[in-house]
Amino acid sequence: MSQLDFSVVFDNLPYLWQGLRFSLLLTAVAFAAGMVLGTGLALLQHLEVPVGAQLARGYVALIRSIPLILVLFWFFFLVPLMLGALMNGGRPMPIGGVWTAFITFSLFEAAYYSEIIRVGLRSVSKGQYEAAQALSLSTYKTYRFVILPQVVRVTSPIILNQTIILFQDTSLVYVLSLTDLVGAASKLAQLNGRLVEMYLAVAAVYLVICCTASQLVAYLRRRTQLNQNR
Amino acid sequence: MNMHLPTPRLAGPAQAEPAIVLEGVTKFYGGFRALNHVDLEVARGETVIICGPSGSGKSTLIRCLNRIETHDRGRIVVNGHELTDALKDIAAVRREVGMVFQSFNLFPHLTILENCMLAPVQARGISRREARETAMHFLSKVRIPDQAGKYPGQLSGGQQQRVAIARALCMRPQVMLFDEPTSALDPEMVKEVLDTMVGLAGEGMTMVCVTHEMGFAREVADRVVFMDKGAVVEQDTPERFFSAPASERAREFLRQVIH
8 A cells, every 4th residue: 555645635735725715605605595595484484474484384394305415406407497498498598506506505504594593583482572562662673683683692503503514515516516625626636546645635624624613613502501591 | 349449649631531441351362261341440640559369360451551462352542542453553552651571571682771772772763872871861760770781691680670670661651561570589689679669659650560569569559459350350549458358359369468
């Protein structure tokens, strides 16, 4: 067995960095869009909005029962066909791997975030809503200033946890021939015949990022526990 | 049956129109009749204490007065606004009526000062500067201005309840509702909250208070309303209610409360 030689990693840092940047960008986009959408889905259910609540429940149940990779394939192959049928006289309209990834991850994560937020909404006591009502705050302002800030506080460790999983899942864009960190490493590994070094290096990067994030989760947990006594 | 004895403390034209009028108010929880044809009037400046055994509808009644609960039949008019489904009247009543809850219900993520400023700024459209001045004024009045920067979790129960009173007062209400304000407190903290309420009653605030504190009732009430099984059984001045209750149910209740 040949000796480990990590020079291949250091020689190709710019390319690997480019891959990592895409992973981080995808995580950030899916987090932001997923949170906005997820909050909406959770509120639809929490407020029991007619029709909206049922649709939200169905959507969340559907997405959560399907593997992410399947959703990616659907989007990549089916959406161009649908768009083509609607707007292009039957000829498929490809939306490209990058847009597929952004949209799919956002929609997918929204379902998971919405479940976390929904539980968070239920954890806020009825008295908080009543106090806001008694103070003449509108429903919008009640959620904006009283309820949601408390939900964010309670759920932030779990939200961050889910985002760590999301970051790891971004490696699935490999199937769309996009070059994230794993994709970049894999190409370099095969080009140079240095699979072990490359995959060890990538694992180390994931380890560092996710451990740092986990520390943050632990910190947030402690902080929310301290604030629990009201 | 019902002895009606309005004994308002304030004289003058303001008392012409009562602060609160209830006519035949009935409310159901499913098949359970929580309120049974309640008639009640509260004059301006009057302090009315509502008492009765648990499950008698006291809390339900007081919570109907700012429509945290909705009544099914009858009329409720508060400060000239009739409470119906009309959102405008509900908002008006809630702006003009303050409420203090058994479990304080301060907003745990906001400081004491922010708790007192939120509704005046967001629901009344008052400037932040003015809201801060008002908040500090009322926090001084309940004698905790030095805690303004702390969070509710850092305060004792008695302090939290006094903040809750200050928070309600910051909306400059004309009527204050108290729903068992001392029931969740440790015994040694009851007095500081009651003292605050005595002060408020002395200033002529219209108050409706559900409480088991009979000593407090004797001291500040203009009128005691006794409820049982969702109905007003009798109402009288505290002197007469405590010394010679008219109904057997009230006598029974007083025997249990005052040992």
